[in-house]
């Protein structure tokens with residue numbers, strides 16, 4: 001199990017070290033437009049899961065949305081502190 005901050009640290013590290021086979025590195029290379037579409041897709045899956053699926057499925061979909069939001073943060077050079085200041 002990992003927290004929001006731990007996942008963000010892992011993704012930021014992958015962006016720097018660019019390990020072979022990392023889906024995150026490939027996603028970062030695909031660019032903001034592709035990441036934006038992925039976020040929309042995952043947000044839709046969260047909505048559908050909330051309407052029709054189990055708590056477990058909804059939790060998984062939300063985790064995937066959080067992941068893609070974090071990839072966008074890394075791509076744009078944002079840190080969790082940039083987000084927390086608005087919470």
Ligand SMILES: N=c1c2ncn([C@@H]3O[C@H](COP(=O)(O)OP(=O)(O)OP(=O)(O)O)[C@@H](O)[C@H]3O)c2ncn1[C@@H]1O[C@H](COP(=O)(O)O)[C@@H](O)[C@H]1O
Pocket residue numbers: 010011014021022023024025045063064067068
């Ligand atoms: N938490 C995640 C995570 N959540 C979602 N995803 C990606 O988002 C996709 C969402 O799945 P979907 O079922 O919605 O989509 P899909 O149709 O199966 O996949 P696509 O064809 O759309 O890519 C997954 O297939 C993963 O590619 C994630 N990819 C990576 N992580 C974590 O990120 C870290 C770095 O991962 P790598 O960069 O791959 O090493 C590791 O800790 C991983 O566990």
